[in-house]
Amino acid sequence: MGAFGLLALGVLALATVAISQKTSLEDQGSNPCSGKQTCSECIQTATCAWCSQLVRLASSRRIFGLLYDYVFHDFLQNYTSPDGVPIPRCHQQNRYRNDKTSLMCDPQFLKNPVNEVNHIRNVELTKGVQVPSSSGSGAFQYINAVQIKPQRVSLKCRINEAQDLEVFYAQAEDYPVDLYYLMDLSKSMEDDKATLSKLGVKLAEEMRKLTSNFRLGFGSFVDKVVMPYVSTVPKNLESPCRGCEAPYGFKNALPLTTEATWFSKEVHDARVSGNLDAPEGGFDAIMQAVVCTDEIGWRPNARRLLVFSTDASFHYAGDGKLGGIIMPNDGMCHLDSSGNYTHSTILDYPSVSQVSQKVKEHQVNLIFAVTEEQRSIYNALASSIQGASAGTLSSDSANVVDLIKEEYRKITSAVELRDNATGPVQITYYSKCLDANGPERQTSKCEGLRIGSKVQFTINIKVTKCPKDPSQRKQTIKIEPVGVNESLIVDLEMQCECDCEKPGNPGFKPAISARECNYNGDLKCGICACKEQYRGRACECNATHADTDDMQAGCRPDNRTEILCSGRGDCVCGECQCFPRSNPEETIYGQFCECDNFSCDRNRGLLCSGPTQGECACGKCNCLGLWTGRDCSCLNSTDECRRPGDKELCSGRGKCECNKCLCHETESGNRYSGKYCQRCNTCPGLCAELRNCVQCQVFKNGAFKDDEEACNNCTFRAVEVDVLEPNNTSEDERLCILMDEDGCQFRFAYGTNGANNLQVRVQRTRTCPPIINIMGIVAGVVAAIVAMGLVFILLWKVLTTIHDRREFAKFEEERLKASWEAGENPLYKQATTTFKNPMYGGKM
Incomplete structure (x- = not known):
């Protein structure tokens, strides 16, 4: 062949590669599979499959094919469609069909794992029964009831492909019940103790009406025997109050037994004690009563009820430091042969989370029977502990039997499923509960159950991503009804890797025998995993002395751009090595570094609304489950748009978008509102x-x-x-x-x-205006006017009388001061004149 022929061959080859790259690039805009470079990455993407078949180019392109294979080695990276165009190995599952419009791949080389479910133990639901013992002694043995089905399942789950499991629950008749009564025996509870000792037999009789397989136990507590919780004065350590027992932390007085009279006797014989501060050491007692399974006598297949009775609050983790106790509570059993708590002065009080964890682990239903003034505290505590509830205890505990019966009915009339799934395993529960004809809704709890009621749950299990640690890719998940010691065990295996990537499996060749990789790398699932210093699709390039000018064509999608690796990577041996990101969770990937997992739309600051709703792939959100939209913030469901029992969405007054009602406005300007557009505050009502x-x-x-x-x-x-x-x-x-x-x-x-x-x-009561007595009002007014007139007349008379008397007194006073007689006028002169002889001296 001449030089011209070789040049033509080169142009033809480059054009073919450009067509291939263009096709690949166009696919990546809408195909989440196209950027996946390995089989593991491919099968970890929902709806994607990997073809590991080694197929050379079509015969029409095999002119001087040996030279072409040597230069481009396209048969390792791509396989061909019927028209001879190379296609990426990772593609949508529905593209792999043996017809003229689909991709070609031999089924034995197609890696497209599916979810696999295998029921290991699937015993039918049954009620517990007593049968004669096999020993022939005349005794009976109890065969445990089965309330949940299935009991054990193995599940191989592909990433982001959910699997539904059908689970059934039925409340069994005559299910065993163990009730342990834990009582505060500080001095303030003395009258309660006397009442409880009288009600012990009645409590057993009432509980046996609910289940014949019933056992009863009793324990008491006070507080830690150190200052400042109790007085450490020697005489007070012997008897802190008159007729009181020495203080103690917790005492298991009576393990669980069927003899109710023993319970009454132990309660009667128990003596109260005393402490200094208001809170009690109840958390120490709860922890020991829960974890000391053998000492208390808890049966493995029984509903466990722990009744906690007190009239005071509680100490919790950290309070022990006041008494010099700094060692945290270890959550272990520390009871001696006499049933006394030995580590009361050694370990601190448990925390709320420790109590919650142990109650959940041992499947105990905790019932707080507390006085009215402590109810709010224990309501808050009960909300933090799985399966716990609180009831109001009367001042002398006289209502304890009714309280326990009522709380037991509440517990047994509902079933709530919980699981211990962690990390990337997402579990969602759906059920119709007791409404067989109603819609299935998302819930893990059903209420209103009775003996024999059967409830079906649909459990949706999905693995959102593969853990980096391979040891975490196999998990044992426990799904159990709260307070019932039965469960569904799911042996979960995450399908994160392809077998052809592991040594010893078909499709894997080590470098020493991998001619397809020029013996410079391992052949895995049809592609080469090169050694550190080698690059290229067939590991043909030594990175230490690569001629980058000849290799740049493999780092551009087409000849219309001079930008290598989209400006986000280095071109090494004709292959893009994408730049790393400072955030290890963010990656740039793709044949030309054209994809990333961080540039998608965000909602509430979260990429694709968060990992539970969507994941970012090549700049586009791939929504999970029922989530849709550009940022996966829209829930593709109508459950929250329809009221229970209503057939119409949004009450027929709005449209449902993203599982929320957008209410209409009426022609008259009235607008509907409310969750279901059920309200119209401006509309005429009924x-x-x-x-x-x-x-x-x-x-x-x-x-x-x-x-x-x-x-x-x-x-x-x-x-x-x-x-x-x-x-x-x-x-x-x-x-x-x-x-x-x-x-x-x-x-x-x-x-x-x-x-x-x-x-x-x-x-039921009306608000009526008062009845007005008109005649009374008129008579009152007239009487008031007459009375006022008489008062004015009387006042006038009094005033005039006083005035007259004053004037008369004044007249009398002036008259007495006069110097003449009232009958002689001093101005009057007699008509006769009298002369007096001055010489006459009055002598004769």
Whole structure:
């Protein structure tokens, strides 16, 4: 062949590679599989499959094929479609079919693992029964009930491909019950102890009505025997109060037994003790009562009830430092042969999380029987502990039997599934519960169960990613009903690797025998894994002295750009090595470093709305499960748009988008609102329409008061309440305040219940104006006017009398001061004149 022929061959080869690269690049925009370089990466991507077949190019392109294979080695990296165009090995599963429009790959070389489920133990649900013992001694043995099915399953699960498991639960009749009564025996509980000793036999009798297989035990606690919890004065250590026993931490007085009289005797004989501070050492007692399985006598297949009775709060982790106790609680059993807690002064109190963990681990239902003033504290505590509840204990514990029965009914009337799955394993629960004809909804809890009720759960298990540590790719997951010592064990194996990548399996060749890789790398699943210093598809390039000018064509998608490796990598031996990122969770990948897992849309600052909703692949969010949208923030479901019992979405007043209702606006400008568009605060309501029925049913008045037939034909029956308060169970409830013919104001509210039926609640008392006595008011006014007139007259008379008397007194006073007689006028002169002889001296 001449030089011209060789040149033509080179141009033809380069053009073919360009076509191949262009096809590959176009696929990557919509194909999440195209950027995957290894079989493991490929099968860890949902809907992707890998072809490991070694196929050379079509015969039409095999002119001087040996030279072509030597230069480009395309038969190692790609296989060919019917038209001879090389295709990436990782592609969508639905593209691998043996027809003219699909990719060609021999089934034996196609790596497309699927989920595999195998039921290892699948015993039918049965109730427990007592049968004669095989020893022939006349005794009976109990065959345990089976309440959950299946019991053990092996699951091989592919990444991001969920697997559903059907699980059944039925509450068995006569299921064994172990009840351990843990009592605070500080001085304040003395009257409670006396009451409990009398009620012991009654408690056993009432519980045996619920289950004949019942056992009862008793333990007590006070507090740590160190300051400042108890007085350490020697005499107080012997008897802290009159008739009191020496203080102690916890004492297992009576292990679980069927003899109720023993329980009553132990409670009666137990003596109270005393401590200094208000909180008690109840957490120490709970921990020992839970973990000391053999000492307490807990049976492996029984419902375990631990009743915790107190009138005080509790010490928890860290409080021990006040008494110089710094060693954390180890969560182990420390009871001696007499049932006494030996590490009370050595270990600190347990924490809430430790108690919660041990209660969950040992499947104990914890019931807090506490006084009213402590109820809020223990309600908060119960919400932090799986399977715990709280009830109000009377001041002398007289209601303890009813309290335990009620709490036991609550526990047994519901089933809640929990699991210990961690890391990348995501488990979701669905069930119809007891509504066989209703829609399946996402829930792990069903209520309202009775003996024999059978509930089906659909458990959706999905592995979101492969753990980096291979030892974590096999897990044992325990799915169990809360408080029941039965479970479904799932032996999970994550399908993270292809067998052809492991030595000793077909499709793997070590470097020493891998001619396809020029003996410079291992052949794995049809591609070469080169040694450190070698590069290239067939490990043909030595990175230490590579001629980069000749290799740059393999680092560009086509000749229309001079940018190598998309500007995000180095071109080494015709192969792109993408730049690393400072964040180890972020990667750049792809044949030309064109893809990454960090440049997708974000929601609430989370890439693709978070790992549970989507993952970023080549700049595009691949949504998981029911999530959709550019950023996987939209839930492709209508469950939250339909009210229970309602066939229409959003009450027919809106549209459902992303599992949320977008409510319409009416032509008159009214707008619906609420979760289901069930409210319209500006729309005319049903108050006027319902008033007549409400009045006749509750107040015996209104338009229907004399029409009994019309009153009986009302489509609802009003529910009377003392005080009309908001109803949390009905989101669309509206309040009506109306006036009746008596001028009284009455209130009622209407809405829908869980079955979407009209529900009307009426306040049974009306607010009426007071009755006005007109005649009384008139008479009162007249009487007041007359009285006021008489008062004015009397006042005038008094004032005038006082004035007259004052004037008269003044006159009398002036008269007494006069120097003449009242009958002689000093201005009057007699008519006769009298002369006096001055010489006459009055002598004769």
